[in-house]
Amino acid sequence: MESLTIKGKRVGINVLEAKATQRCITTECQSWCCTGGVWIDSWEKEKILAQAEKVKPHLPEGRRDETRWFDGERDNHLDFPSGWGEGTAVVDDPTHPAGTTCIFLRPADRYCALQTASIANGDHPWSFKPFYCILHPLTIEHDHLHLDDANEIYHEGGHCQRPHDRETPLFVTFRAELEHVLGEDGYADLLRRVGGSL
Numbered sequence: 001m002e003s004l005t006i007k008g009k010r011v012g013i014n015v016l017e018a019k020a021t022q023r024c025i026t027t028e029c030q031s032w033c034c035t036g037g038v039w040i041d042s043w044e045k046e047k048i049l050a051q052a053e054k055v056k057p058h059l060p061e062g063r064r065d066e067t068r069w070f071d072g073e074r075d076n077h078l079d080f081p082s083g084w085g086e087g088t089a090v091v092d093d094p095t096h097p098a099g100t101t102c103i104f105l106r107p108a109d110r111y112c113a114l115q116t117a118s119i120a121n122g123d124h125p126w127s128f129k130p131f132y133c134i135l136h137p138l139t140i141e142h143d144h145l146h147l148d149d150a151n152e153i154y155h156e157g158g159h160c161q162r163p164h165d166r167e168t169p170l171f172v173t174f175r176a177e178l179e180h181v182l183g184e185d186g187y188a189d190l191l192r193r194v195g196g197s198l
């Protein structure tokens with residue numbers, strides 16, 4: 001099978017392949033994908049800071065100072081609309097097997113405080129969540145939409161999958177993530193071109 005171009009994005013072959021896996025559950029994976037934080041676009045940082053008072057109640061008391069939420073390592077990033085990115089802060093968490101996590105990962109339940117705050121405020125669960133967190137374990141680099149499996153976090157347990165006795169194409173397992181990028185019409189086009197159905 002070859003990669004497909006949908007709405008200007010090349011959907012990688014590794015998204016079209018089947019694996020004997022299903023979607024993860026946080027009680028098992030401990031949100032391992034959040035152990036290293038995430039790079040976010042400058043406008044996403046501004047959006048999160050604008051919602052700071054809504055986010056703070058969903059974080060442990062020691063993490064409510066918004067001046068500590070980002071690591072200050074601002075850098076060029078071609079895949080970000082603004083051209084600039086910055087990392088979320090990574091903090092010690094002795095209760096997590098990795099020992100450190102993104103500052104927004106709640107030790108109590110391993111949920112993202114940005115997602116928890118969105119839900120609590122009646123917004124879409126992904127309203128405050130960074131784009132690359134929504135997409136994970138998929139990613140986009142220069143319009144190449146693919147499974148981001150060539151990195152340490154993926155192989156340590158941040159792959160967002162758990163074993164299953166039946167093979168399922170990854171584009172089915174990660175339908176919500178793909179629809180977020182391609183839209184419902186783009187996802188329907190993908191299914192049509194691989195011979196699937198909704």
Ligand code: SF4
Pocket residue numbers: 033034035037038088102103104105106111112113114115129130133
């Ligand atoms: S912002 Fe949320 S989803 Fe993204 S790495 Fe941090 S805790 Fe995880």
